Amino acid sequence: MTSLAADMQGATPPVLPPKPGSHETSRIATPTSSGVPPPSEGRIPPNTVNHAPASIPDPGDQWLPKILQEKSKQDLAELLGNPTLLNALTHSPESIHPSLLVSHQALSAALNENIELAGQLTDMEARLSHQRASTQAQLLSTHTLERQWRQKQSDMDHALAPFSPAALYQQLGQGVQEQASVCEAMEESFLDGEGEGVSATEREVTDWVRKYREAKVQYYLRQERKERWDEGRVGGWR
Numbered sequence: 001m002t003s004l005a006a007d008m009q010g011a012t013p014p015v016l017p018p019k020p021g022s023h024e025t026s027r028i029a030t031p032t033s034s035g036v037p038p039p040s041e042g043r044i045p046p047n048t049v050n051h052a053p054a055s056i057p058d059p060g061d062q063w064l065p066k067i068l069q070e071k072s073k074q075d076l077a078e079l080l081g082n083p084t085l086l087n088a089l090t091h092s093p094e095s096i097h098p099s100l101l102v103s104h105q106a107l108s109a110a111l112n113e114n115i116e117l118a119g120q121l122t123d124m125e126a127r128l129s130h131q132r133a134s135t136q137a138q139l140l141s142t143h144t145l146e147r148q149w150r151q152k153q154s155d156m157d158h159a160l161a162p163f164s165p166a167a168l169y170q171q172l173g174q175g176v177q178e179q180a181s182v183c184e185a186m187e188e189s190f191l192d193g194e195g196e197g198v199s200a201t202e203r204e205v206t207d208w209v210r211k212y213r214e215a216k217v218q219y220y221l222r223q224e225r226k227e228r229w230d231e232g233r234v235g236g237w238r
Contacts, residue, residue: 056099172226179219186212 079085090096161167190208228234
């Protein structure tokens with residue numbers, strides 16, 4: 001019994017599960033991973049960093065080229081009094097500041113680009129002038145063809161004027177009147193011959209009747225055509 005009590009006192013009690021609402025992290029539910037630990041907040045993979053070109057700061061008013069740093073104040077004063085020499089030293093390849101050199105390079109690139117664009121514009125201007133001259137020539141040719149077509153159309157209208165609906169209707173009306181006049185003239189001539197006391201032979205009477213019948217048939221045909229035209233029964237004319 002004594003040894004059993006000693007064993008129970010030396011044994012470690014089991015770990016109790018955390019209580020609800022406790023902020024202590026349970027070791028049992030924590031998963032174990034053999035991979036790379038997740039990156040910390042704000043850490044960016046090295047391949048995604050964009051390295052911007054470093055800008056050269058302006059040296060300020062106190063900067064002097066190396067070739068002038070050992071000059072005396074009198075020499076510097078004479079240099080300041082000569083703007084041409086000062087400008088030459090400022091932009092000389094041996095004494096120019098790197099920031100100004102970068103500006104010159106950017107300006108030179110922009111000028112070269114402008115020159116290239118100017119050349120392209122000159123080529124486009126030449127092509128445009130050629131196209132404009134060609135278009136002008138085609139326009140003049142089109143105007144000439146248009147005038148010729150109008151003249152041809154006028155000649156065609158003049159040639160087809162006798163066959164127009166109005167002209168044909170007028171001719172039909174005149175034909176009806178002329179045929180009626182012919183029939184009346186034949187009747188008057190026959191009556192005048194009978195009034196003179198000279199009797200016509202049977203052959204003459206037969207010929208006159210035949211001619212008068214043909215004239216009347218022609219008159220009735222023309223009159224019927226005119227009536228059909230007036231009633232709108234002539235297709236293709238109205």
